[in-house]
Amino acid sequence: MLAAQAQVLPIAPEDTIVPDKVRAAIDVLINGEHFRHTGDPKLPLLWYLRDVLRLTGTKIAGELASSGADLVLVAGKPVPAAGVTIEQLAGREVLTVEGLAANDGTLHPLQQAFIDEDAIGCGYCTPGWLISGVALLQRKPQPTDDDIDQLPNVCRCGCQTRVRRAIKRAAAGKANVA
Amino acid sequence: MSVVDGPLPYLRLSRRRFLQVLAGGAGVLMVGIGQARADAPPLPPGLLGDNFHALGAYVRIDAEGNVLIGARDPDTGTGVATSLPLIIAEEMDADWNRVSVVPLGLDVSDANGQPRWTYGRQLGGTGTSIPAAWADLRPVGALVRWMLLQAAATRLGVKAERLRCESGTVIAPDGRRVTYGSLAGAASDVALPGQVPPLKSPQQYRLIGRDAGDVDARAMVTGQLRFAIDERPGDFLVAVLAQCPWPDGTLAELDSKEALAVDGVAKVLRITPEPGLPWGSTAIAPAVAVLATSTWSALQGRSKLKLTWHPGPSASEDSGVLEQQASKLLDGQTDPTMRVRNDGDVDAAGKHAARRFDATYFQPWLAHATAEPMNCIVRLDKDQAQLVVPTQAPQQAWSVVRRLTGLAPAQIDIQVPRVGGGYGRRLDHDYVAEAVMLAKAVDKTVCLWWSREQDLAHDYYQPGCVHRLEAIVDRKRDVIAWTQRMASASATARRGVPDARLWASELRATQMPAALVPNYRSDWYALSSAVPRGPMRGAPDVANAFVVESFIDEIAHQLRENPLAFKQRLLGEPRQLPLGDGSTLDIGRLRNVLELVAERIGWKDWLHSVNGLGLACWHLGGAYVAHAVEVAVDGERLVIQRVVCAVDVGRVINRLGLADQVAGATLDAMSNALNLAITFKGGRIQQQTLADYPLASMAQLPNDVEVITVPGDRPPTGASFLAMPSAAPALANAVFRASAVRVRRLPLLAEWERLR
Numbered sequence: 001m002l003a004a005q006a007q008v009l010p011i012a013p014e015d016t017i018v019p020d021k022v023r024a025a026i027d028v029l030i031n032g033e034h035f036r037h038t039g040d041p042k043l044p045l046l047w048y049l050r051d052v053l054r055l056t057g058t059k060i061a062g063e064l065a066s067s068g069a070d071l072v073l074v075a076g077k078p079v080p081a082a083g084v085t086i087e088q089l090a091g092r093e094v095l096t097v098e099g100l101a102a103n104d105g106t107l108h109p110l111q112q113a114f115i116d117e118d119a120i121g122c123g124y125c126t127p128g129w130l131i132s133g134v135a136l137l138q139r140k141p142q143p144t145d146d147d148i149d150q151l152p153n154v155c156r157c158g159c160q161t162r163v164r165r166a167i168k169r170a171a172a173g174k175a176n177v178a
Numbered sequence: 179m180s181v182v183d184g185p186l187p188y189l190r191l192s193r194r195r196f197l198q199v200l201a202g203g204a205g206v207l208m209v210g211i212g213q214a215r216a217d218a219p220p221l222p223p224g225l226l227g228d229n230f231h232a233l234g235a236y237v238r239i240d241a242e243g244n245v246l247i248g249a250r251d252p253d254t255g256t257g258v259a260t261s262l263p264l265i266i267a268e269e270m271d272a273d274w275n276r277v278s279v280v281p282l283g284l285d286v287s288d289a290n291g292q293p294r295w296t297y298g299r300q301l302g303g304t305g306t307s308i309p310a311a312w313a314d315l316r317p318v319g320a321l322v323r324w325m326l327l328q329a330a331a332t333r334l335g336v337k338a339e340r341l342r343c344e345s346g347t348v349i350a351p352d353g354r355r356v357t358y359g360s361l362a363g364a365a366s367d368v369a370l371p372g373q374v375p376p377l378k379s380p381q382q383y384r385l386i387g388r389d390a391g392d393v394d395a396r397a398m399v400t401g402q403l404r405f406a407i408d409e410r411p412g413d414f415l416v417a418v419l420a421q422c423p424w425p426d427g428t429l430a431e432l433d434s435k436e437a438l439a440v441d442g443v444a445k446v447l448r449i450t451p452e453p454g455l456p457w458g459s460t461a462i463a464p465a466v467a468v469l470a471t472s473t474w475s476a477l478q479g480r481s482k483l484k485l486t487w488h489p490g491p492s493a494s495e496d497s498g499v500l501e502q503q504a505s506k507l508l509d510g511q512t513d514p515t516m517r518v519r520n521d522g523d524v525d526a527a528g529k530h531a532a533r534r535f536d537a538t539y540f541q542p543w544l545a546h547a548t549a550e551p552m553n554c555i556v557r558l559d560k561d562q563a564q565l566v567v568p569t570q571a572p573q574q575a576w577s578v579v580r581r582l583t584g585l586a587p588a589q590i591d592i593q594v595p596r597v598g599g600g601y602g603r604r605l606d607h608d609y610v611a612e613a614v615m616l617a618k619a620v621d622k623t624v625c626l627w628w629s630r631e632q633d634l635a636h637d638y639y640q641p642g643c644v645h646r647l648e649a650i651v652d653r654k655r656d657v658i659a660w661t662q663r664m665a666s667a668s669a670t671a672r673r674g675v676p677d678a679r680l681w682a683s684e685l686r687a688t689q690m691p692a693a694l695v696p697n698y699r700s701d702w703y704a705l706s707s708a709v710p711r712g713p714m715r716g717a718p719d720v721a722n723a724f725v726v727e728s729f730i731d732e733i734a735h736q737l738r739e740n741p742l743a744f745k746q747r748l749l750g751e752p753r754q755l756p757l758g759d760g761s762t763l764d765i766g767r768l769r770n771v772l773e774l775v776a777e778r779i780g781w782k783d784w785l786h787s788v789n790g791l792g793l794a795c796w797h798l799g800g801a802y803v804a805h806a807v808e809v810a811v812d813g814e815r816l817v818i819q820r821v822v823c824a825v826d827v828g829r830v831i832n833r834l835g836l837a838d839q840v841a842g843a844t845l846d847a848m849s850n851a852l853n854l855a856i857t858f859k860g861g862r863i864q865q866q867t868l869a870d871y872p873l874a875s876m877a878q879l880p881n882d883v884e885v886i887t888v889p890g891d892r893p894p895t896g897a898s899f900l901a902m903p904s905a906a907p908a909l910a911n912a913v914f915r916a917s918a919v920r921v922r923r924l925p926l927l928a929e930w931e932r933l934r
Contacts, residue, residue: 040474047474051416056408057401059598060551062630065867069549097401111399118391118834121842122255123398123405124549124598130399149877156547156599156873157255158845161882162838 028089030055031099041087046070048086049096057097057127068153069124071131072096078135078152097127100134110134112175113166121157129153133167142171205241205363209322210248236282236318237266239326243346243359245272248282251311252302252570254600255842256898257835260393262311264832268385269319269378270326272358273346279393283593284572293580293587295573302570303600303715305799305896308831312894316377322365324375329364330356345384380829380891387889389834394596405598406568407553407627414555414623415444415469417616418476420483421636422464423862425451425710426490429464433484437468440482442475447619449612456673457710458606459578462636467616469624492708493861497543497642500705504644504665507703508538514663514701516681519758522697524650527659533651535733539725540923542855544640544714545863546633547871550598553627554613558583563590563614568597570604578607582614602713606638634871635863638712639856641667641705643684645725650697655737657748660695662726665703669711669718680704684718688757690726690796694748709858716902719798720847723903724910724924727794731911732920740784741793741911742776761800767888768797771804771824774886778822779806789819790916794907801895802826802888805844805908809916816913816930818848818880823901825885828892836897841883843901849874851906852927 025036030053037048049055049072058081061069066080073095074084081096100108110133113119120126132151136143148164155163169175238246247266253259263279266272285296299310323343330348331338333356341348346358380386397403422429434446447467452460466485470476528534555566556579563583569575572592579590597604613626628636643666650659668680675683681702692698714720734744752766772795784791788810795804808820823840830836853872857864865871910921913930923929 043474047472047477050408051410051472051474054410055401056404059405059549060407060627060630062868064631065869067549067630067868067873097399101400107396107399114399115391115395118395118838120392120395120398121838122253122549122599123392123394123403123596126398127401145881149875151876154868154873154875156549156601156846156849158842158849159838160845160876160879161841164876164881 026086026090028086028094029092030094031096037086041085043086044082045072045084045086045089045094046081049081055096055098059124059127061128066152067125068128068132068151071128071153073131073135076135076138078132097130100130108134109173109175110137110166110170113170114163116175117162117166117169119159119162119166121155121159125153125155125159129155129159129163133163133170136167137170143167207237207239207322207325207362207366209237209318209325236315237270237322239322239358239362239365241359241362243273243276243357245277245346245358247277247279249279250282250297250300251307252300252572252594252597252600252604253281254303254570254597254604256303256307257392257832257839258302258307259596260390261308261832261835262315263393264385264390265311265315266319266322268383269316270322271343271345271384274385274390276346277393281594281596284576284591286576286587286590288586288588291586293573293576300572302597303602303604303898304570305898305900308894308896312829317374320375320377321371324371325365325368326358326361328368329361333361333364387830387833390832391834404595405550406555406566406595407550407598409555409566409595410625411555411557411566411623414625415471415620416473416476417467417469417613417624417626418473418480419449419465419467419612419626419628419632420480420485421462421632422487423635424487424490424492425463426492426708427464428488428490429466430486430488431484432466434466436482436484437479440470440475440479442471443468443479444471445469445620446479446483447616449615452611457638458608458673458712460608460611461615462608462638462710465612467612467626469616469620489861490708495707495709495861496859497857498859500667500707501540501642501644504703504705505538507665507705508644508646508663512703515704516678516702518681518685518700518702519687519692520699521692521695522659524659524661524697524699527650527697530652530658531650532653532655533736534648535651535729535736536646536648537729537732537922539645539647539728541643541721541724542924543642543709543857544850544854545637545856545865545871546599546601546603546714547868547873548599548601548603548633551628551630551633552603552609553625554610555623555625556613556617557623558614558617561585561589565590565592565610565613567592567594567607567610568604569594569607569610570597570600570602571607574605575607575610578610579614582611582618601715602717603637605713631867634865634867638710640714640717641669641707641711643721647725647729649729649733651733651737655739657691657695657733659697660691660699662700663703664701665705667705667707667709667711669713671706671711673712683713685722686718688759688761689719689722691730691748693755693757693763694750708861716843716847716899719796719903720850720906723794723796724851724907727796727904727907728910728920728922731792731794731907731914735914742772742781742784745772745793745795763797764802767802767826768795771795771802771826771886771888774824774888775804775806775822778824778884778886779808779820781806784915787915790912790914792908792911792913792915794904794911796903798900798903799895801828801897801900803900803904805901805904807908807912809909809912811916816916816927818878818909820884821880821882821905822884822886823905824888825897825900826888826890827895827897827900828890829894830887830889831894833887836887837885839897840885840887840901843899844883844905845874845879847902847905848879848909851909851924852878853925855925
C-alpha cells in the first residue's frame with residue numbers, strides 16, 4: 001500500500017516539507033505549574049494568560065497605563081501583565097489571582113477578607129486589588145493606612161474603603177477561614 | 179399576612195402570559211414566566227452553554243434542596259444580582275445559603291413580529307430595579323412557597339394553613355419537618371392557585387433588611403467570574419479596532435497588506451456608522467477592524483495598518499471655546515432656550531432685597547471610564563443571532579441587533595454576564611452595532627473589544643456646563659428669590675428627544691430650592707456640540723446639587739450664619755411639600771438625614787473645629803441623602819478626614835448592599851469632583867490614558883465612609899447613585915471651612931491649588 005502510494009505521488013527532494021525551525025521553548029512557572037511557550041517570545045503575559053491558558057482573572061486594564069486590574073505577581077512583586085513579555089519571565093515565578101487560593105480551595109486570608117467585608121463593586125478590578133494587597137501583606141504583614149494608600153489600583157465603583165478594611169482584617173488574622 | 183385580592187393580577191404580565199410552573203426534570207420544581215412546556219422540543223445550547231434563562235425561569239428547586247434563582251436585571255456593580263434574588267428568596271422562605279444565582283439574560287418571544295419581553299423591564303443602573311422587583315418579584319417567591327406548602331400539607335396530612343416555613347423547610351405544628359428539596363417534585367404537580375398567595379408581612383422577614391454579601395464574591399476573588407470580555411466561545415475571531423478620532427470623520431487611506439500578512443490575521447474590515455441614526459445606536463466613529471485568531475495577532479495586525487483619516491466637522495470642537503460660549507450666553511440678555519420654572523416674580527422680589535448674592539460655577543466634561551472596556555461577542559447564523567453583551571439595557575441592545583440583521587424577535591439571544599461597570603455608558607450600544615457589522619462579514623463568532631484608551635477617547639461624554647446663580651435675601655435673612663441659569667450642550671441631543679425637552683437631561687424643575695423659595699426661576703441655555711454625549715450616573719442631580727448646595731453654603735457664610743441652621747431654616751418645618759410636578763418633598767425625611775450626619779460628624783463644633791466641616795443634602799426619586807465631610811489641610815495637601823452619609827430609601831432590602839452602594843457612590847462622586855475632566859481640542863479628546871484621567875487614588879480618598887441607613891417601611895427606591903449628588907458639595911463646603919477657598923470650578927484639586 002505504502003509502496004504503491006509512493007509510486008503515485010513521487011516527492012521530489014526540493015518539495016520536502018521542512019517544518020519551521022522549532023523555537024526554543026521558554027519555561028514559565030505560573031501558579032506553581034510549568035508551561036513551555038514556543039510561540040512569539042514577545043507575547044505579553046496578559047495575552048498568554050487570557051488567550052492561551054484561559055486564565056481570565058487577570059483583566060484588560062490599559063495598553064499605555066494600567067488601572068491595576070491586570071496586576072500579577074512576578075517573583076513576588078506586582079507587575080501589570082500587559083507590560084511584561086514571556087521572554088522576560090523565563091525561569092521566574094508568576095502568581096495570578098487564580099493561584100492565590102490553596103489547591104484544596106482554601107482561600108488566601110485576603111480573599112476571604114474581601115468576601116467578609118464585601119469589598120466588591122462590579123468585581124472587574126477585584127483581582128488586581130487582591131494581587132497588590134497580597135504583595136503588601138507579604139512585604140509588610142501589619143500595614144499602616146499610609147502603606148495601604150500606596151496601592152496603585154483604581155476603582156470607579158468606590159470599593160476602596162472596603163478594600164482597606166479587608167486588608168486590615170486579613171492582617172489581623174480575622175478573616176473567616178472557611 | 180397581607181393578602182392581595184383578585185384573580186392573579188400580579189401574575190399577569192400580558193394577556194396571555196402568566197407565572198407558571200415549567201417542565202423541569204423529575205423531582206424538580208421550576209417556576210417562571212415561560213413558553214416552555216413538557217412537550218416542547220429541547221432548547222438548542224446557548225453560546226455559553228447555559229440555557230436556563232431560555233426557560234424563562236425565576237426559581238428552580240432540585241431534590242437535594244439546591245435553589246437556583248434567576249436575576250433578570252444586569253448587575254453592573256449595583257448589587258441587583260444579590261438583591262433581586264433576595265426578594266424572591268425572602269418570600270419563598272429559602273435557605274439563603276442554598277441559593278445560587280444565575281443572570282437571566284434577555285428573554286424575548288415573537289408576538290407577530292414584535293418582541294414580547296418575557297420578564298417585562300430589564301434594565302440596570304437606572305435606579306429602577308429594586309422598585310420594580312418589589313412590585314412584581316415578591317409574588318414569584320410567594321407562589322413557590324404556596325406550592326411547597328400544598329405539597330407538604332398532602333405529605334404530612336396537615337392543613338396548609340397550619341404549616342409554617344423556615345429557611346428551606348416546612349414545619350408542622352407537631353414539629354415534623356420536611357425540606358423543600360424533598361417536596362420539589364410533588365410541588366410541581368400542585369395546581370396553580372386561583373388567588374394570589376399571601377405575601378409575607380415585614381415582621382416575618384428574615385433576609386430583607388439584613389446583610390447579604392455579593393452572591394458572586396467567591397467567584398470574583400478567585401478570578402473565576404467571567405465577564406463578557408473574558409468569554410471565548412468556540413470558533414471565534416478576536417476583533418480590535420483602529421478608530422477615527424473624529425466621530426464624523428472619514429477614512430482617507432488604508433493599506434492593510436502588512437496587517438494581513440501577520441500570522442493569525444484573518445480579515446481587515448471597515449466599519450462605517452450608519453448615517454442619520456441617534457447617538458448610541460450605531461458605531462460611534464468610523465473604524466478599521468482587524469480580525470485574528472488571537473488577541474496578540476489582532477493587535478500586531480493593527481499596528482501594521484497604514485491608515486489616515488479625514489477630519490469631519492467635529493474637528494473644530496474645542497472645550498475651552500464651548501465654555502466661553504456658555505459664559506457669553508449667560509452674560510448676555512438673550513432669552514433662554516427654556517424657562518424651566520418660574521415661581522412668583524424674581525424681578526419684583528428685588529424691591530425687598532437686603533442682600534444680593536451671585537456666583538458662577540463651571541463643571542467639566544466627564545467620561546464614564548468603566549472598568550471593563552466596551553466589548554461584545556456575536557455569533558450570526560442564517561436564522562439566529564447569539565450575543566454576549568455587557569449592557570445595562572439588553573432590550574435596547576436587542577433592537578440594534580434586530581435593525582442590523584432583520585432577524586425575527588425570538589431569533590436573537592442575548593446573554594448578559596456580570597458587567598464591569600455601567601454608569602450610563604452601557605445604555606448605549608454602539609459597540610454592539612460594530613460587533614454585529616463585523617459578524618455579518620465573517621462566518622465565525624466575533625469577539626470585539628476596545629482598549630481602555632479607546633474607551634476613554636470614544637465615549638458619550640457627560641457635557642460640561644456653566645451655572646450662574648443669584649439669590650436675594652430680605653431683612654429677616656430669608657432667601658426670597660433664587661435664580662439659576664445654566665448653559666450646556668444637552669446630553670440628549672441627537673437622540674430623538676424633541677427640542678422642547680432637551681433641557682430635562684441638564685437640570686430638574688423640582689430641584690432644591692424649588693418650592694422652598696417663593697420667587698424661583700431656572701433657565702436653560704442650549705449649546706451645540708458635535709462631541710458625542712449621553713447619560714451619566716446621577717445626572718443631572720450630581721452637577722446641580724454641587725452648585726446649589728455650594729451656593730447655599732456660600733450664602734450662609736456671607737450672612738455669618740451656621741450653615742446647618744441656615745439650611746434648616748430654608749427647609750422649614752417637617753411637611754409634605756408639593757413640588758409642582760405631582761411629586762412631593764418630605765421635608766421631615768430630608769431634614770432627618772441632614773441632622774443625622776450633622777450629629778454624627780460633631781457639627782456643634784463647626785465654627786471652632788481646626789478642620790473644616792461641610793454639609794450637603796439632596797432628594798432624588800423619593801429618596802433622601804445627606805453628607806457631612808471633615809477636611810484637614812496638611813501642608814500642601816487636602817486630607818479628607820471623615821465622611822458620614824445618611825440615606826433614607828424607604829424599606830431597606832439588603833442593608834450591606836445598600837451601605838456598599840452608598841459608600842461607593844460617595845467615593846465615585848469625590849473622585850470625579852477632585853480630579854476628573856475631559857477636554858478636547860481640534861475635536862480630539864486630550865486625555866489618552868487613566869494617567870490623564872486620574873480616578874482618585876486610595877490616598878486621596880477618605881479611609882472610611884460612615885453610612886447611616888434610615889429604616890423605613892415605604893416601598894423601596896433605587897440607591898445605586900443616590901449618594902452621588904451631596905458628596906462633592908459637602909466636600910467643597912468642608913474645603914471652604916478648612917482653607918477659606920471657595921471652589922466654583924471643577925475639578926476641585928486643580929482649582930484649589932490655583933486659588934490658595
